[in-house]
Amino acid sequence: xxxxxxxxxxxxxxxxxxxxxxxxxxxxxxxxxxxxxxxxxxxxxxxxxxxxxxxxxxxxxxxxxxxxxxxxxxxxxxxxxxxxxxxxxxxxxxxxxxxxxxxxxxxxxxxxxxxxxxxxxxxxxxxxxxxxxxxxxxxxxxxxxxxxxxxxxxxxxxxxxxxxxxxxxxxxxxxxxxxxxxxxxxxxxxxxxxxxxxxxxxxxxxxxxxxxxxxxxxxxxxxxxxxxxxxxxxxxxxxxxxxxxxxxxxxxxxxx
Numbered sequence: 001x002x003x004x005x006x007x008x009x010x011x012x013x014x015x016x017x018x019x020x021x022x023x024x025x026x027x028x029x030x031x032x033x034x035x036x037x038x039x040x041x042x043x044x045x046x047x048x049x050x051x052x053x054x055x056x057x058x059x060x061x062x063x064x065x066x067x068x069x070x071x072x073x074x075x076x077x078x079x080x081x082x083x084x085x086x087x088x089x090x091x092x093x094x095x096x097x098x099x100x101x102x103x104x105x106x107x108x109x110x111x112x113x114x115x116x117x118x119x120x121x122x123x124x125x126x127x128x129x130x131x132x133x134x135x136x137x138x139x140x141x142x143x144x145x146x147x148x149x150x151x152x153x154x155x156x157x158x159x160x161x162x163x164x165x166x167x168x169x170x171x172x173x174x175x176x177x178x179x180x181x182x183x184x185x186x187x188x189x190x191x192x193x194x195x196x197x198x199x200x201x202x203x204x205x206x207x208x209x210x211x212x213x214x215x216x217x218x219x220x221x222x223x224x225x226x227x228x229x230x231x232x233x234x235x236x237x238x239x240x241x242x243x244x245x246x247x248x249x250x251x252x253x254x255x256x
Contacts, residue, residue, distance in 0.1 A: 003035040006098045010045065012057055013105040015114050018121075022114065024103070027057075034094040038081065039064060039071060041093055058117035064089040069167025069230065073118045074105045079169035079228045087167065087230045107172035111179070111215045124214045125166045125182060132206035133186045135195050154192045161189035163231040170225035170233075176217030181225040183211050184241035185233050191244055201248035208245055 008029040015022030027049075032041050039061055046056035061071040071088040075081040081091040096102065104118065112120040164185035171177050187204050190196030196203070219238055226235040 003033045004094075004098070006032045006034060006093055006096060006100075008032060008041075008096065008099070009101045011101065011103045012117070014057070014117055015106075016116065018113055018115060024105075032093055034092070036093045037064070037089060038075070038091040038093065039089050058115075058119050060119050061089060066090045066230065067165065069165040069169070072107060072167045072169055072172070074103075074107060074172060076103050079107065079172040080167075080230050084227070085230060085232050087165075090230075107168050109168075109171045109177035109216070111177065112168060112171060120168070122166070122168050124216070125168065125179070127214060128179065128183060128207050128210045129166075129186065131210035132199070132203040133190070134199070134203075135190060136198055137195065148194050150193060158189045158192040161185040161192070161233065161237055164189075164229075164233050165231060167230060169228045169230060171216065173224040173228035174217065174219075175222060175224070176220060178219045178225070179211050179214075179216040180219040180238045180241065181229065181233055181235065183207050184237035187244055188237045188240050191240070200244070201252040204241065204244040204248050208241075 006029070010027040010029055011024045012027055013022055014025045027045055029041055029045050032044065036044070039059075042057060042059060049056050059071070059073060062068045064071070066087045066089060069087055072080055073088055075088070075091070080086060080088045082095060083091060106112075106114050106118045106120045107122075109120075111124040112122055115121050162185070164182060166182060168182070170181035171179050187207060190203065191200055221235075221238075223235055226233065
């Protein structure tokens with residue numbers, strides 16, 4: 001099937017810097033191939049802006065393979081765009097129609113301040129990981145893989161949780177800008193494996209405390225985080241996070 005050509009109107013959030021006032025500005029994307037990815041479409045628009053001596057639209061990207069999640073932006077009100085289970089770079093223009101008006105804006109959260117245009121500072125996630133998302137292991141050669149038995153159910157759940165790429169779509173989708181899905185995924189995949197058990201109690205307390213300190217909101221079980229997560233991390237991880245936290249607080253002698 002041959003590709004179609006699309007003419008689109010883009011309403012793009014432009015903000016020169018963190019403390020500057022932002023606004024939507026209108027651009028026209030003309031003769032865009034329906035086979036192009038969303039980021040390729042923005043590349044074309046930026047080339048035209050630069051050719052006219054105008055400031056290109058600032059946005060983040062890296063792998064463009066759906067692995068890193070740095071390309072995250074809100075497209076027509078949805079983090080990463082209208083499709084489920086993909087990042088922005090995996091969205092293609094064939095999912096839009098000729099003449100569409102597309103609103104493009106950054107992830108909105110107090111803990112994710114805008115750096116410029118569509119780029120936000122997501123280092124808050126790094127700080128949560130630094131607070132407790134680690135395990136202690138002995139140095140030396142790798143141990144025998146079968147020396148520590150792991151239940152298949154636990155292994156599967158841990159791997160599902162470990163699929164989180166920390167893109168922040170869950171925060172952008174949540175009305176409370178909660179980071180609970182992200183934190184629960186990190187806590188879950190370590191708590192479910194034997195290697196993560198020594199720091200189990202201290203880890204969850206430190207990560208939850210850091211999450212609160214950084215200004216993320218509380219979970220109210222709306223479920224938008226799971227619906228918009230490009231890796232389809234399940235909200236059941238939040239229930240596990242709550243159990244881990246209460247266990248550390250009330251059933252353990254370990255205190256932060």
